[in-house]
Amino acid sequence: MARALPQGGALRQAANGTLRRVPVWLVYALGAMPALWLLWLIVSNGLGFDPVKELEHRVGKLGLQFIVAGLAITPLRKLTGISLLRFRRAVGLLAFGYVALHLSVWLFLDIQLRWAEIGKDIVKRPYITVGMLGFAALVPLALTSNDLALRKMGARAWQRLHRLVYFAALAGAVHYVLVVKAWPPEPLVYLGVVAGLLALRLRWRRRHAVA
Amino acid sequence: MAVRKTDLKWSDVTPKAVFMNRRAVIASGGAALLGLSGGGQRAFAADKLNAAPSRYSTDEKPNTFEEISGYNNFYEFGLDKGDPAKNAHALTTDPWAVQIDGLVDRPGSYDLADILKGQRLEQRIYRHRCVEAWSMVVPWVGFELNALLARVGVQPGARFVAFETLMRPSEMPMQKTSILDWPYREGLRLDEAMHPLAILATGLYDEAMPKQNGAPLRLVVPWKYGFKSIKSIVRITLTADRPQATWNMQAPKEYGFYSNVNPNVDHPRWSQASERRIGGGFFAKRQPTLMFNGYGDEVASLYAGMDLTKEY
Numbered sequence A: 001m002a003r004a005l006p007q008g009g010a011l012r013q014a015a016n017g018t019l020r021r022v023p024v025w026l027v028y029a030l031g032a033m034p035a036l037w038l039l040w041l042i043v044s045n046g047l048g049f050d051p052v053k054e055l056e057h058r059v060g061k062l063g064l065q066f067i068v069a070g071l072a073i074t075p076l077r078k079l080t081g082i083s084l085l086r087f088r089r090a091v092g093l094l095a096f097g098y099v100a101l102h103l104s105v106w107l108f109l110d111i112q113l114r115w116a117e118i119g120k121d122i123v124k125r126p127y128i129t130v131g132m133l134g135f136a137a138l139v140p141l142a143l144t145s146n147d148l149a150l151r152k153m154g155a156r157a158w159q160r161l162h163r164l165v166y167f168a169a170l171a172g173a174v175h176y177v178l179v180v181k182a183w184p185p186e187p188l189v190y191l192g193v194v195a196g197l198l199a200l201r202l203r204w205r206r207r208h209a210v211a
Numbered sequence B: 001m002a003v004r005k006t007d008l009k010w011s012d013v014t015p016k017a018v019f020m021n022r023r024a025v026i027a028s029g030g031a032a033l034l035g036l037s038g039g040g041q042r043a044f045a046a047d048k049l050n051a052a053p054s055r056y057s058t059d060e061k062p063n064t065f066e067e068i069s070g071y072n073n074f075y076e077f078g079l080d081k082g083d084p085a086k087n088a089h090a091l092t093t094d095p096w097a098v099q100i101d102g103l104v105d106r107p108g109s110y111d112l113a114d115i116l117k118g119q120r121l122e123q124r125i126y127r128h129r130c131v132e133a134w135s136m137v138v139p140w141v142g143f144e145l146n147a148l149l150a151r152v153g154v155q156p157g158a159r160f161v162a163f164e165t166l167m168r169p170s171e172m173p174m175q176k177t178s179i180l181d182w183p184y185r186e187g188l189r190l191d192e193a194m195h196p197l198a199i200l201a202t203g204l205y206d207e208a209m210p211k212q213n214g215a216p217l218r219l220v221v222p223w224k225y226g227f228k229s230i231k232s233i234v235r236i237t238l239t240a241d242r243p244q245a246t247w248n249m250q251a252p253k254e255y256g257f258y259s260n261v262n263p264n265v266d267h268p269r270w271s272q273a274s275e276r277r278i279g280g281g282f283f284a285k286r287q288p289t290l291m292f293n294g295y296g297d298e299v300a301s302l303y304a305g306m307d308l309t310k311e312y
Helices: A010-020 A024-043 A051-080 A085-110 A115-124 A126-143 A147-153 A155-162 A164-179 A185-210 B016-027 B031-036 B065-070 B083-090 B112-116 B145-152 B190-194 B246-250 B296-303
Strands: B097-102 B108-111 B122-129 B134-144 B160-165 B185-189 B199-204 B218-220 B233-239 B274-277
Touching: A024 A051, A024 A085, A051 A085, A051 A164, A051 A185, A085 A126, A115 A126, A126 A155, A126 A164, A147 A155, A155 A164, A164 A185, B065 B134, B065 B199, B097 B112, B108 B112, B122 B199, B122 B218, B134 B145, B134 B218, B145 B190, B145 B199, B160 B190, B185 B190, B190 B296
Parallel strands: B097 B233, B134 B274
Antiparallel strands: B097 B108, B122 B134, B134 B199, B160 B185, B160 B233, B199 B218
C-alpha cells in the first residue's frame, strides 16, 4: 500500500487520537445493545402482531447494517484518514452474530424445521438460495477471525479469504431486494450502498494496477 | 385443524354478548375489568350494525379487533403492516359514492346509503389468507355481492366484474409514488362474483369498518389470497373481457388473475404450503394451508376442468 494518505489536518489527528483510546470491548458492548433491546421487546410484547416476522426482519437488517459498516471502514480511512481498523473484527463478528440470529429465527420460529419445505425453499427460491450462500460465505470468515488463524494462514491468504465478505454483502442486499413485494426503496438503498462501497474498491484496485 | 364450516350455532362462534357487555362496562369506567378483557376489544362502545349470523361462518376463533385493525396491507397508506392504522384516519369516507357501469341495466353513481339499502347485513366469520403466508380469522359484516349485482341488473354479455379503489393522493399518500400502478384494481369472473361466499363488507366485529381495513366498502373473497379482496371501492364495472388487476400487472408470474389459495402452487419466491396464524405469539405452530383456504366444498366446482397450476 504505497498510496499516500490525505494530508493531515488537526481534526483527523484528533479523531484518530480519540479513537485509539476507545477500547474494542466497547464496540462489542454497543453492538450488542440492539440485541438486548430486541430481547426486551420480546418479553414486553413490543414486536407487534407478528413478532416472529418482525424479529426475523430486524436481526436480518442489523446483520446487513453491520456488514455495510465493516465495508465502509477502508473507504473511510482512504477518503478521510480516519481509521477504524482496530474495530473491524468486532464489527464483522457482530455482523455474523446478527446474520446467524436471523437464520436461526427463520429456521426455528418461522419455518419451524419443516425440512421438506426448507429443502425446497433453498433450492427453488432465489432469495433463500442467495441468503444461504451469503451466510455460508460468512462462516469461514468468522472462524478465521482470530489472531491464531491470521498467523497460521499468513496475511495474504487471510486477506484473500476475507474478500468473501464482498460476496456476502452483495448476497445480503440482493436477498433483501428479492424478499419484498414490488420495489420499495429501502432494500434498493442498501443494494446501492453495497454496490457503491464495492465499486470504490474496484476503482482503487484499477488505479493501483495502473500506477 | 378445524375446517368444518356450517351448522354451528351463533353461540358456539363468538361470546358476543359477553364482550359487548364487557365493553360497556369498560366504557363506563370499569377500568378494573380491563385485565379480563383478554386483549380483545376496543374500550368504547360504538354503533352496532346488528348483523345476522351466517351458516358460512367458520367455527375458528376470530383474531382480536386490535390484530385485525392493526396489521394490514393497504399500500395506499404505507408499506409496513402498521402504516395503514397510523395513516388511514386521513381518509374521508363520507360522502361516498360507487360508480357502477359497464354491462349493467341500471348504470350510475350510487350513494353508499343507496347501495346498502335493503341489504341484509350478515356476520361472516372467514379465514383470511395473505399471499405472504400469514393468516387471520375475521368476523366481517357485509352482504353478498350477488345481491348488489342483481339490483343493478347484469347484462347477458357480462363475464367479469372489475373493481377499483379510490384514487385520492391527498389522503392516500403512497399514491404520490409509483410503488404500484394506481388506482388499485381487481377483478373476478362473474361466476366467482355471484358466489354466495363473495361479499361486500361494511364492517367487522359488528361495527363500521375501520378505515385501514378498507372502509366504507370492500370486497371479501375468502378462498383467494387477501390482495384480491380490494378495499375502499369506488367503481364496479361489468365487462366482457378479463379486467386488469394491480398485482397481476405488477408481476404476472407471481400473482395470477385467479390467485386462489393453493398450497400446491408456490409463489415463485416462497412456499404456500403452510402459514402462520397471526396472534399465536412467539411459538405458535405453523399450520398447513388448505386448498381454496378451506372453502373447497363450496367453490371447487367453479374451477372444474381447469389446470390450477397454470391458471393460478
